[in-house]
Amino acid sequence: MAQPNILYLHSHDTGRYVQPYGYPVPTPNLQRLAEQGVVFRQAFCAGPTCSASRAALVTGQCPHSSGMLGLAHRGWPLADYRQHIVHTLRAAGYRSTLCGVQHVARDAAAIGYDEIVPLQSHDVRHVAPAAAEFLMTSPQEPFFLSVGFNETHRQFHAPGPGEDPRFCRPPAPLPDTPETRRDMAAFKASARVLDLGVGMVLDALESSGLTRRTLVVCTTDHGIAFPAMKCNLTDHGIGVLLVLRGPGGFTGGKVCEAMVSHIDLFPTICDVANADHPQWLQGESLLPLVRGEAEEIHDEVFAEVTYHASYEPMRAVRTRRWKYIRRFDGRTRAVLPNTDDGPSKSVWLAGGWRERPVDAEQLFDLLFDPNEAHSLASDPSVAGVLDEMRARLDRWMKATDDPLLKGPVPAPPGAVVNSVDGLSPNEPVQPA
Numbered sequence: 001m002a003q004p005n006i007l008y009l010h011s012h013d014t015g016r017y018v019q020p021y022g023y024p025v026p027t028p029n030l031q032r033l034a035e036q037g038v039v040f041r042q043a044f045c046a047g048p049t050c051s052a053s054r055a056a057l058v059t060g061q062c063p064h065s066s067g068m069l070g071l072a073h074r075g076w077p078l079a080d081y082r083q084h085i086v087h088t089l090r091a092a093g094y095r096s097t098l099c100g101v102q103h104v105a106r107d108a109a110a111i112g113y114d115e116i117v118p119l120q121s122h123d124v125r126h127v128a129p130a131a132a133e134f135l136m137t138s139p140q141e142p143f144f145l146s147v148g149f150n151e152t153h154r155q156f157h158a159p160g161p162g163e164d165p166r167f168c169r170p171p172a173p174l175p176d177t178p179e180t181r182r183d184m185a186a187f188k189a190s191a192r193v194l195d196l197g198v199g200m201v202l203d204a205l206e207s208s209g210l211t212r213r214t215l216v217v218c219t220t221d222h223g224i225a226f227p228a229m230k231c232n233l234t235d236h237g238i239g240v241l242l243v244l245r246g247p248g249g250f251t252g253g254k255v256c257e258a259m260v261s262h263i264d265l266f267p268t269i270c271d272v273a274n275a276d277h278p279q280w281l282q283g284e285s286l287l288p289l290v291r292g293e294a295e296e297i298h299d300e301v302f303a304e305v306t307y308h309a310s311y312e313p314m315r316a317v318r319t320r321r322w323k324y325i326r327r328f329d330g331r332t333r334a335v336l337p338n339t340d341d342g343p344s345k346s347v348w349l350a351g352g353w354r355e356r357p358v359d360a361e362q363l364f365d366l367l368f369d370p371n372e373a374h375s376l377a378s379d380p381s382v383a384g385v386l387d388e389m390r391a392r393l394d395r396w397m398k399a400t401d402d403p404l405l406k407g408p409v410p411a412p413p414g415a416v417v418n419s420v421d422g423l424s425p426n427e428p429v430q431p432a
Helices: 028-036 050-059 085-091 124-136 178-207 262-273 343-350 380-399
Strands: 005-011 038-044 095-100 143-148 214-220 242-245 254-261 301-307 311-318 322-327 361-365
Touching (some): 028 178, 028 214, 028 242, 050 085, 050 301, 085 095, 085 143, 085 262, 095 124, 124 143, 178 214, 178 343, 214 262, 311 380, 361 380
Parallel strands (some): 095 143
Antiparallel strands (some): 311 322
């Protein structure tokens, strides 16, 4: 068939907390997409911070290889914007349009989209109608349309009748308290709004007659904005929703159990679009999985944090059974500005979170400890596993020329950061 259109739908801070992943967060439009496409149950971002994650997806590289070691709006750029997927697709005949959030450049014009839709905000209420209008006006094909929603970023929407805090369950790392239940109710309200936006865009795709010749890629940047989730390297932080529907075999309501990473989406899109693979790609195409030609494309996936609001250099490697996390800052306490403010954070702070120690190394058995609550790094019975996971991480850092191998990583000139000893990302920032 002719080259399919690519519709890239992405949200902020949603993790896997949506209906297709079994959570009590009603998202009927995402559920419909999942029942028509392929759900990747073990999908991970390459960096659980906003710009790093998105940079990995649109360049097909880990964040430190793409240059995105911090947040774009705080002064971090991509090393080379020509590595953004829109340039590869343009060479293959695609026209690119941005509608909403992008978060890999301070000025979206630096990226190289053919068209940027002007918007009042990046909230669903403005993004979804604009994207729907684009689809209903017979756009030039093949197109790459990026539709980025601000939801479910904090501040959350106010809970409605269907999000009664009395009957909400907070996410796994947090205690069940009135404050955390209210916080989760507000997240659910934001997920409801996000889902309405997704539905509006998918309905416009159907009404315009474009569904059959459009690959929909629906994901989020990283875990939800709660303590121990976003900006953390446990699965609570790096686990993401990922649903693909359309040409290439992404049909039938199938579930894929293979470990996959956001860096795998660029080569996948290249294969579906009949575009050449740039030499810098570090991921693997998903097509062998959906075609039944392979059960796995990775025996390990990697994730990283360098800067978010503050400097907090961490790296992780995950296999089916094990997760290994290493910190590189020498700190023994949490970097609190890297957790967004909210009621759940206040609960932890009131309980003494600031004084709780953090380990330089953590090793988790994901079979018996899926919540990654009990590190085994000091357990002599798994010393061999620890050595193996250390070696895996070391090999990857060397192969990708990780700047942490040379010591602390400076911020670029003009960037701004929060003090690592602060409490909030909303406190005054410091020039790098």
